[in-house]
Amino acid sequence: xxxxxxxxxxxxxxxxxxxxxxxxxxxxxxxxxxxxxxxxxxxxxxxxxxxxxxxxxxxxxxxxxxxxxxxxxxxxxxxxxxxxxxxxxxxxxxxxxxxxxxxxxxxxxxxxxxxxxxxxxxxxxxxxxxxxxxxxxxxxxxxxxxxxxxxxxxxxxxxxxxxxxxxxxxxxxxxxxxxxxxxxxxxxxxxxxxxxxxxxxxxxxxxxxxxxxxxxxxxxxxxxxxxxxxxxxxxxxxxxxxxxxxxxxxxxxxxxxxxxxxxxxxxx
Numbered sequence: 001x002x003x004x005x006x007x008x009x010x011x012x013x014x015x016x017x018x019x020x021x022x023x024x025x026x027x028x029x030x031x032x033x034x035x036x037x038x039x040x041x042x043x044x045x046x047x048x049x050x051x052x053x054x055x056x057x058x059x060x061x062x063x064x065x066x067x068x069x070x071x072x073x074x075x076x077x078x079x080x081x082x083x084x085x086x087x088x089x090x091x092x093x094x095x096x097x098x099x100x101x102x103x104x105x106x107x108x109x110x111x112x113x114x115x116x117x118x119x120x121x122x123x124x125x126x127x128x129x130x131x132x133x134x135x136x137x138x139x140x141x142x143x144x145x146x147x148x149x150x151x152x153x154x155x156x157x158x159x160x161x162x163x164x165x166x167x168x169x170x171x172x173x174x175x176x177x178x179x180x181x182x183x184x185x186x187x188x189x190x191x192x193x194x195x196x197x198x199x200x201x202x203x204x205x206x207x208x209x210x211x212x213x214x215x216x217x218x219x220x221x222x223x224x225x226x227x228x229x230x231x232x233x234x235x236x237x238x239x240x241x242x243x244x245x246x247x248x249x250x251x252x253x254x255x256x257x258x259x260x261x262x263x264x265x266x267x268x
Contacts, residue, residue: 014040015048019057019073023136024114028066077118077134086210086219087119089252093245094121097223101238104224107210110148113160115139115220137199140166140180141173143207144220146193150184151209151217157184172198192239193220197227204230206239208246213254221246 017038022029035045049067052058056072086107094105098121107119114136139145140161149157166175174180187193195205207222223238 143195143205147220150187
């Protein structure tokens, strides 16, 4: 006997695959690009995309003939962060850091092998980091991303990382998997990660983990600083402020911190 739900389940899986594909790409995608990637029947894909557009989960640019994420995805993302309580708890702490050192402060969570920025407060200086809430970046090339990857179990981490070389963005990007794993072990041991112009030339970053009641790394806080302003005193101050804020945020999420002497930023 045929299961009457099979078709509905297949449609749901295909719909989610479309949303995941649009999420992974910052640029809008044509129907042909989506069809070639997912290899769904063109008639079915037309119907699924039409439904996503009608319900606001996708947008269609008639001039460019391209599809992108719709407003409903932003609403869902905001609802998720509200439920988690991270953003509301983190923003006052992030603003306090920004007001003290006048640099960009960001909060990110992990999605696969990407970090997704869920909150950001900008410094008031002319030269700042160009990014926005909702943007996804490859975790191996950012400070927050390395903190989040370092919080994974080894088997989970190995399963997520590709077998071949990692994507390169600048001459400083770590593309060798073995070298990255070594860095992540160091990050887990010392409690912070750095980005030395690994995603954007001229931008350095320090990031620290945020824990929940079960001692899992649920987010990462970072300060991004243009290399021209990244003096030893400035970066040590950023690290201290981030660590204090992360401890407070983790405590609000139920995490109980064991005493340990904090590391220094001699390698940044």
